[in-house]
Amino acid sequence: MSPENVNCLPESDVKLTLGLPGGGPISAKPAKPPAAKAQVVGWPPVRSFRKNAMKSCKYVKVAVDGAPYLRKVDLEIYSSYQELLNALEEMFSCLTIWNYLNERKIMDNVNGMEYVPTYEDKDGDWMLVGDVPWKMFVESCKRLRLMKSSEAIGLAPRTPSKNSSTS
Amino acid sequence: MLKKMSYSSFPEDVLEHVFSFVQSDKDRNSISLVCKSWYEIERWCRKRIFVGNCYAVSPRRVITRFPEVRSVGLKGKPHFADFNLVPEGWGGYVYPWIAEMASGYPFLEEIRLKRMVVSDESLELIPKSFKNFKVLVLSSCEGFSTQGLAAIAANCRNLRELDLRERSEVSLSALERLLGRCPNLRTLRLNRAVPLDKLANLLRQAPQLVELGTGAYSAELRTEIFSNLAGAFSGCKELKSLSGFWDVVPAYLPAVYSVCTGLTSLNLSYATIQCPDLIKLLKLCPNLQRLWVLDYIEDSGLEALAASCKDLQELRVFPSEPFGVEQNVSLTEQGLVSVSEGCPKLESVLYFCRRMSNDALVTIARNRPNMTRFRLCIIEPRTPDYLTDQPLDVGFGAIVEHCKDLRRLSLSGLLTDRVFEYIGTYAKKLEMLSVAFAGESDLGLHHVLSGCDSLRKLEIRDCPFGDKALLANAAKLETMRSLWMSSCSVSFEACKLLGQKMPRLNVEVIDESGPPDSRPENLPVEKLYIYRTVAGPRFDMPGFVWNMDEDSALRLS
Numbered sequence: 001m002s003p004e005n006v007n008c009l010p011e012s013d014v015k016l017t018l019g020l021p022g023g024g025p026i027s028a029k030p031a032k033p034p035a036a037k038a039q040v041v042g043w044p045p046v047r048s049f050r051k052n053a054m055k056s057c058k059y060v061k062v063a064v065d066g067a068p069y070l071r072k073v074d075l076e077i078y079s080s081y082q083e084l085l086n087a088l089e090e091m092f093s094c095l096t097i098w099n100y101l102n103e104r105k106i107m108d109n110v111n112g113m114e115y116v117p118t119y120e121d122k123d124g125d126w127m128l129v130g131d132v133p134w135k136m137f138v139e140s141c142k143r144l145r146l147m148k149s150s151e152a153i154g155l156a157p158r159t160p161s162k163n164s165s166t167s
Numbered sequence: 168m169l170k171k172m173s174y175s176s177f178p179e180d181v182l183e184h185v186f187s188f189v190q191s192d193k194d195r196n197s198i199s200l201v202c203k204s205w206y207e208i209e210r211w212c213r214k215r216i217f218v219g220n221c222y223a224v225s226p227r228r229v230i231t232r233f234p235e236v237r238s239v240g241l242k243g244k245p246h247f248a249d250f251n252l253v254p255e256g257w258g259g260y261v262y263p264w265i266a267e268m269a270s271g272y273p274f275l276e277e278i279r280l281k282r283m284v285v286s287d288e289s290l291e292l293i294p295k296s297f298k299n300f301k302v303l304v305l306s307s308c309e310g311f312s313t314q315g316l317a318a319i320a321a322n323c324r325n326l327r328e329l330d331l332r333e334r335s336e337v338s339l340s341a342l343e344r345l346l347g348r349c350p351n352l353r354t355l356r357l358n359r360a361v362p363l364d365k366l367a368n369l370l371r372q373a374p375q376l377v378e379l380g381t382g383a384y385s386a387e388l389r390t391e392i393f394s395n396l397a398g399a400f401s402g403c404k405e406l407k408s409l410s411g412f413w414d415v416v417p418a419y420l421p422a423v424y425s426v427c428t429g430l431t432s433l434n435l436s437y438a439t440i441q442c443p444d445l446i447k448l449l450k451l452c453p454n455l456q457r458l459w460v461l462d463y464i465e466d467s468g469l470e471a472l473a474a475s476c477k478d479l480q481e482l483r484v485f486p487s488e489p490f491g492v493e494q495n496v497s498l499t500e501q502g503l504v505s506v507s508e509g510c511p512k513l514e515s516v517l518y519f520c521r522r523m524s525n526d527a528l529v530t531i532a533r534n535r536p537n538m539t540r541f542r543l544c545i546i547e548p549r550t551p552d553y554l555t556d557q558p559l560d561v562g563f564g565a566i567v568e569h570c571k572d573l574r575r576l577s578l579s580g581l582l583t584d585r586v587f588e589y590i591g592t593y594a595k596k597l598e599m600l601s602v603a604f605a606g607e608s609d610l611g612l613h614h615v616l617s618g619c620d621s622l623r624k625l626e627i628r629d630c631p632f633g634d635k636a637l638l639a640n641a642a643k644l645e646t647m648r649s650l651w652m653s654s655c656s657v658s659f660e661a662c663k664l665l666g667q668k669m670p671r672l673n674v675e676v677i678d679e680s681g682p683p684d685s686r687p688e689n690l691p692v693e694k695l696y697i698y699r700t701v702a703g704p705r706f707d708m709p710g711f712v713w714n715m716d717e718d719s720a721l722r723l724s
Contacts, residue, residue, distance in 0.1 A: 040629075041252065042247065042250030042251050042252045043548065044486065045249070045544060045577075046485070046486065046489045046519075047249045047250065048250075048251060049307075050437075050485065053413070054437070
């Protein structure tokens with residue numbers, strides 16, 4: 001089977017690449033697609049209604065200790081903790097948030113306050129953001145609270161443990 | 168000596184009475200072809216008409232031929248419109264039909280539409296024109312809002328079936344009023360916005376429901392909500408079909424346990440329930456005939472299904488993460504094999520998975536020669552047999568060879584022209600074939616068009632099929648409802664030729680990048696939709712659709 005038939009339209013974003021050197025065209029496995037794969041229109045054949053239905057937009061409240069009102073963020077639009085924390089930083093621009101991964105504390109430029117990101121999970125417990133894989137977090141997070149560092153003494157670890165699956 | 172029967176001496180009303188026992192469209196059509204008098208008698212007593220392609224015939228012509236119709240079914244856009252392959256504005260408007268039927272069918276009772284554009288204006292015409300209206304089913308339709316539905320709900324007293332499943336906004340109070348006014352309502356499908364704590368009240372107002380689609384199936388865990396709901400469900404003695412289950416909180420699932428033994432159809436395909444909860448539920452449904460579910464069911468859940476639901480006829484397993492790169496659940500070909508082994512009546516399958524083998528397909532084919540609909544979607548295009556790295560030709564070949572009554576087939580995975588040879592040779596009852604990222608040359612298409620005697624609908628995308636097979640089998644296209652080809656290799660030149668040679672076909676080229684004649688003629692067209700018609704070129708083509716018949720071709724150049 002020749003993947004490049006001269007009369008064929010270019011195959012948009014789906015290419016049959018030969019993964020194994022020396023392998024014949026038919027028996028070669030298609031190379032594993034890169035993680036950020038451009039999607040082929042209409043494939044797999046899942047109806048838009050179903051796609052949108054499954055794409056739960058996951059809006060959760062974000063409370064910051066001391067702020068007069070709460071905000072809401074859609075967790076589904078982020079793909080990692082880093083992205084979420086960056087977005088929260090922007091949203092509450094006077095704060096910086098303790099970043100579990102980089103040991104970077106976030107200072108409130110005005111008050112010099114530090115904040116630790118926490119969340120309430122499905123069981124109603126308040127957890128430190130960053131322990132579980134990102135997807136699991138999105139699944140179980142019901143609301144976020146940026147807790148004043150002073151309150152979080154004893155909870156926030158001083159050195160982050162190596163957790164390669166947190167994003 | 169045998170006396171020859173003279174059919175014309177047989178009293179008309181006797182014939183009409185006999186014909187009334189013949190409900191199938193196909194048989195009715197056959198009856199009408201016997202002789203002129205049978206044609207006449209039949210056309211006056213046909214009560215139900217189905218037009219599979221709204222552009223194949225004009226509404227006026229239908230009404231003229233069948234003056235006493237009470238139920239109309241129409242389909243509009245090609246199937247691939249479901250997957251965003253048909254641009255917005257393509258067509259499929261129901262308004263002209265309803266407008267004509269308003270004068271032609273004042274006693275119309277049922278309208279069933281699929282993939283059509285339905286404006287609020289069209290809906291508002293319904294109660295105004297049809298005093299006895301009973302059934303409205305809008306499946307995969309668009310273009311209307313709550314306003315249009317409200318007109319139906321407010322004015323159609325005899326409403327028996329109202330399917331709102333794909334609507335995003337419906338007022339709860341409007342719904343409650345509707346239920347109060349329509350005691351005959353047998354089918355009700357709510358949308359996600361209707362909260363669980365309101366469901367119990369709705370159910371109490373409509374205990375006669377046979378088919379129910381819940382709204383969001385989640386609420387805070389409170390015992391009074393649960394017992395209220397469970398009580399309401401236990402009052403629904405006629406319930407046969409359940410669907411909905413958006414945003415499920417598993418703790419609320421037991422509320423439906425009381426109706427499970429009576430259930431024949433269960434659609435959990437929006438429910439993110441994990442395997443253990445699914446198994447618990449399925450074990451209580453021994454009479455289940457149809458199950459739609461997400462791949463959270465996994466192989467182990469399908470094994471349990473095979474053990475508990477011996478009456479299962481239809482299984483659809485949808486992907487929870489269709490765009491994920493890796494397997495997120497343990498669902499493989501094995502699950503399908505288990506069900507094919509354990510469920511002797513299984514005849515209709517839609518299965519999304521990430522790997523398949525020829526062996527598994529052969530096993531499934533041997534287990535289930537009674538299969539009539541088989542749609543397999545291996546999520547990554549051109550995926551070979553995971554055990555042997557070979558194409559899946561042999562596996563699908565076994566399906567068409569063993570399943571002699573196969574009417575519908577969707578292919579996926581790595582496939583050469585060989586699979587089409589098998590299909591052309593064996594799939595004699597095949598009516599609909601869907602092909603994507605498959606084949607090597609025109610020979611593949613030729614096998615299908617020349618071999619599949621019963622083929623009515625063929626849809627192809629991203630295959631190296633071109634002019635030769637299409638032009639060589641032009642006559643075949645008039646025996647089919649429609650052919651869709653996109654991202655293939657059919658040239659504009661060939662489309663024009665086809666359009667000019669075949670006046671009873673509408674050969675429509677869809678090209679959003681501009682008029683196809685502004686480029687060299689031997690270049691492939693983007694998308695092609697060919698369908699037989701007695702209505703000639705349609706009048707509502709948008710700017711990106713060109714008809715290839717003689718006059719249009721002249722207009723183009």
